[in-house]
Amino acid sequence: MKVLVCISQTPDTTAKIAFTDGNTQFNKDGVTYIMNPTDEWYALVRAIEVKEQAGGSVTVVNVGTADNDPIIRKALAIGADDAVRIDCDPKDAYEVAAQIAEYAKAEGFDIVFTGKETIDYNGFTVGGMLAELMDLPYISMATHMSLEGNTATIDREIEGGQEKAQVDTPFLISANKGLAEQRIPNMRGIMMSKRKPLKVVAAADIAALSTISSYELPPQRSSVTLVDPENPAELIRLLHEEAKVI
Amino acid sequence: MSVLVYIDHAGGKLKKAALEATTYASKVAQKTGGEVTAIALGSIDEGALAALGAYGATKVLKAGESHFDNFDAGAYTKAIAKAVEQTAAQVVIFTHNSSGKSLAPRVSARLKAGMVAGAIDVPNTDGGFSVRKSVFSGKAFADYQIHTDVKVISLNPNSIPVEKGDGSAAVASFDSGVSAADFRIKVLERSTSTDSIPLPEAELVVSAGRGLKGPENWGMIDELAAELNAATACSRPVSDVGWRPHHEHVGQTGITVRPNLYIAIGISGAIQHLAGVNNSKVIVVINKDSEAPFFKAADYGIVGDAFDVVPKLIDAVKAFKAQA
Structure with missing residues (x-):
C-alpha cells in the first residue's frame, strides 16, 4: 500500500489567542506550534499501521513554509518514510487541498489520510475538497478501519451513532478519535528522522477562494453566580427568569 | 441571489437542522433578492418536503432513486452540483453535521466555489459577502470573505432559530444524472439511538x-x-x-x-x-x-x-x- 498522510501545523491547544493589525492577523508571538492532534494521533498512526500490516510506504505532505519543518520531522520520527513540503503560506482550505492534489494526483496513492479537522480553523474541509479534486471516494470522521486486500471496512461517526461502510482502494479517509492510538517517537525514530528525505517542492499557481477579513474575541463571561447547594430551585429560577434558557 | 439548500434527513424524517438550514437559506435569499430551492436525495415523503415551504423554500427538487439511500459523498456531490447548475444557484447551504461536513467541501471544490464551514450567522453583504464562524476551538470568531460568484456555506446546528410561516413548496422530481455506478462506497449498516435527541x-x-x-x-x-x-x-x-x-x-x-x-x-x-x-x-x-x-x-x-x-x-x- 502506498499511503499519503496530510499534516497541518496548528497553535498548541493551550495557546493564548490574540490578534494584531486591527484584528486582521493572528498574533504568533509566544505561540508554540504542534502537529494538528487528529492528524498526528489518528491519521498518521493508522497510516503507519497499514504499512506494518500490508507493506508499502507512508509519505507525509504539508502545505506551508519552512516554519513547519519541525512537525514534519516529528511525523518522520513517529514512523513516516519520507515527506514533501509544498512551499507556500496558504490562505484557505481550498488552497491547501488544491496544492496537495497537484502534487498527489500523479503519485498513485492507494489511501490518503487527513485528520477530521484542525484545531485552529475548525473547518473539516481539506479532506472532502482533496477527495473531490483527486476524484476519490471519501469517508469522513472514521473511528475504525480494517483492511483486507484492497477493501477497507470503516466505521464513521454520525449524529447519535455510527455508520459502517465498505470501500476499495484508492480512497480518502478523515481520521477521528478511535482510529488509532497516539504513538510517542522514540530516540531511534528521532535519530532516523534526520536522515529521512524531506523534499521541498514549489507551490503551483493556485489562488485562495476565501480570506479572513477580521477576527473578534468573544465577550468575556461575567464571573460565575454561585447558588446554594441546598437550594437548586434558585438555579432553576435564574435559568428561567434571568438567563431565559428554560 | 438564487439559493439552493441541501435537506438532510434521517429515515425519511426532516431533521431540525434541515429546518434551520432552510430558514437560513430564506434569510440569505431575502437579503440578496432571490428564491430558495431545496434539494433532497433518497427516500423521503413528498408531504414532508412540501412542508419546507413554511420555512421559506419555494421549490423542492427530489431525486428519490433508492441508490441515494446509500450515503456516498462523491455521488451526492455530482447530483447537488447539477442542481446548482440547473437552478443557477449562487449560494449553496448545507448543515455542518456529519453529512454536510462530507458534502459541502466536495461541492465547493467541484464548483471552485469559496466556502465557509460552520457559519454561525447570516452573511454580511455590505460591500462583499462575508460569513462569520467560530475559530480556534471556540476561542475567537473570524469573518470570512468569499471571493467567488458561487458561495458554499455549511451552517452550524443550533446557530439560528427555526422560523416557521405559512405555505407549501412545490415538489418536483429531479433528474440528477447520477446512476448506481457512481456509488463507490457501500454502507453496510447505520446504528443510531433514536430515542434521544441528537x-x-x-x-x-x-x-x-x-x-x-x-x-x-x-x-x-x-x-x-x-x-x-x-x-x-x-x-x-x-x-x-x-x-x-x-x-x-x-x-x-x-x-x-x-x-x-x-x-x-x-x-x-x-x-x-x-x-x-x-x-x-x-x-x-x-x-x-x-x-x-x-x-x-x-x-x-x-x-x-x-x-x-x-x-x-x-x-x-x-x-x-x-x-x-
Whole structure:
C-alpha cells in the first residue's frame, strides 16, 4: 500500500489567542506550534499501521513554509518514510487541498489520510475538497478501519451513532478519535528522522477562494453566580427568569 | 441571489437542522433578492418536503432513486452540483453535521466555489459577502470573505432559530444524472439511538464526567436530561473508559456543541473540554471542588457533591414544570 498522510501545523491547544493589525492577523508571538492532534494521533498512526500490516510506504505532505519543518520531522520520527513540503503560506482550505492534489494526483496513492479537522480553523474541509479534486471516494470522521486486500471496512461517526461502510482502494479517509492510538517517537525514530528525505517542492499557481477579513474575541463571561447547594430551585429560577434558557 | 439548500434527513424524517438550514437559506435569499430551492436525495415523503415551504423554500427538487439511500459523498456531490447548475444557484447551504461536513467541501471544490464551514450567522453583504464562524476551538470568531460568484456555506446546528410561516413548496422530481455506478462506497449498516435527541442539535445539554465515579451512576443524569428534554453528553475520560459511548464525548477530539444551556456535572473543565463547549450560551457547573477551572467559564455554579445536588435539582425541575 502506498499511503499519503496530510499534516497541518496548528497553535498548541493551550495557546493564548490574540490578534494584531486591527484584528486582521493572528498574533504568533509566544505561540508554540504542534502537529494538528487528529492528524498526528489518528491519521498518521493508522497510516503507519497499514504499512506494518500490508507493506508499502507512508509519505507525509504539508502545505506551508519552512516554519513547519519541525512537525514534519516529528511525523518522520513517529514512523513516516519520507515527506514533501509544498512551499507556500496558504490562505484557505481550498488552497491547501488544491496544492496537495497537484502534487498527489500523479503519485498513485492507494489511501490518503487527513485528520477530521484542525484545531485552529475548525473547518473539516481539506479532506472532502482533496477527495473531490483527486476524484476519490471519501469517508469522513472514521473511528475504525480494517483492511483486507484492497477493501477497507470503516466505521464513521454520525449524529447519535455510527455508520459502517465498505470501500476499495484508492480512497480518502478523515481520521477521528478511535482510529488509532497516539504513538510517542522514540530516540531511534528521532535519530532516523534526520536522515529521512524531506523534499521541498514549489507551490503551483493556485489562488485562495476565501480570506479572513477580521477576527473578534468573544465577550468575556461575567464571573460565575454561585447558588446554594441546598437550594437548586434558585438555579432553576435564574435559568428561567434571568438567563431565559428554560 | 438564487439559493439552493441541501435537506438532510434521517429515515425519511426532516431533521431540525434541515429546518434551520432552510430558514437560513430564506434569510440569505431575502437579503440578496432571490428564491430558495431545496434539494433532497433518497427516500423521503413528498408531504414532508412540501412542508419546507413554511420555512421559506419555494421549490423542492427530489431525486428519490433508492441508490441515494446509500450515503456516498462523491455521488451526492455530482447530483447537488447539477442542481446548482440547473437552478443557477449562487449560494449553496448545507448543515455542518456529519453529512454536510462530507458534502459541502466536495461541492465547493467541484464548483471552485469559496466556502465557509460552520457559519454561525447570516452573511454580511455590505460591500462583499462575508460569513462569520467560530475559530480556534471556540476561542475567537473570524469573518470570512468569499471571493467567488458561487458561495458554499455549511451552517452550524443550533446557530439560528427555526422560523416557521405559512405555505407549501412545490415538489418536483429531479433528474440528477447520477446512476448506481457512481456509488463507490457501500454502507453496510447505520446504528443510531433514536430515542434521544441528537447531541449536536440539542438546545439543552446535561453532561457529566469522572465525578460520577462509575457508569452505574448515570441514572440521575439521564433523569435530569429527560426532565429538561435535554441531550446527554460526557467528558473525554468517561468515553475513554467506556462508561459512555464516544458519540457523547464533547471536547477537542470529540464533538463541538453550542446549546442554549450546557450543564456540566462532575467535570473539572480541562481546556480540551472547554474547546467543545465554550460557545454555549449559558453554562452551569456543578462540582464539589470550588477550585475546578470550569467555574471560571461558567455563568452559574453550585459547589457541592453531584450525588447530593442532582437529585434535588431533579425535584426542582419537576416542581418548576408542575407550576408552569
